[in-house]
Amino acid sequence: ELFEPTIELCRSGVRVNPFLVEALEQERVRLTTIPSLREVFVNPDTGDVWKEGDVMKREVLADALEVMAKEGAEALHGETGSLLPKLLEDLKGFGSILTREDFLNYRPRWLPSxxxxxxxxxxxxxxxxxxxxxxxxxxxxxxxxxxxxxxxxxxxx
Missing domain, CATH: 3.30.160 (Double Stranded RNA Binding Domain)
Known part of the structure; x- marks a missing residue:
């Protein structure tokens, strides 16, 4: 229930505004050459970064949120977490040293606000x-x- 509005927004899409276009243009090289960023910030119909007025959908994010809604923390921190392998693959592509064990051993700390x-x-x-x-x-x-x-x-x- 918590994720439903965001999942719906990801699936229906949002209209790209001038502020996002400016940010995309500034980072064009990275966004078009790094596969995981390209998947999000490049319009698959044009092969170019999103333009003002385009409707940008986030289907992969919607799918991940649905998994989190069903599996909870297990999706990333459980032995059978279905999102963890892809996350680790993406992180490794950015030079991360995080391991599967890091996620499995993670325990949140509750601190006074x-x-x-x-x-x-x-x-x-x-x-x-x-x-x-x-x-x-x-x-x-x-x-x-x-x-x-x-x-x-x-x-x-």
Missing amino acids: ATTTIRQNYSVYSMPLPGSGTIAIYMLNLLDTFNNLHPDDPETW
Whole structure:
């Protein structure tokens, strides 16, 4: 159920916008020469990176999400995980040293979240260190000191 909206979006596709086109053009060489990137960022009908207005579908991602929805963590971290071999193959293509055993032996660590309260009544929870949640919380707390910001007031600017 969690993955259903994303799977549907991957299958129906999204219209390529100018911002994505700009990013694709900047990375054209890598995107057209690395097979796993080409599979995602090159239009199979044209053999070129996606253009503005094209409908980009992500069928392979949708398939992987369906497997994760059915198998859960076992898809990547179980003895019979069906996604693990392909993931390891792709990672190896990028020079990764991760092994099957690394995934099988992985155990998540639950850490207390970084938290704050802003505007006297909004609780914010984010990733603790080494994640960047503490930086986000610092910025929110800093912004919270500016209590009288009104976008239509010239003094704000």
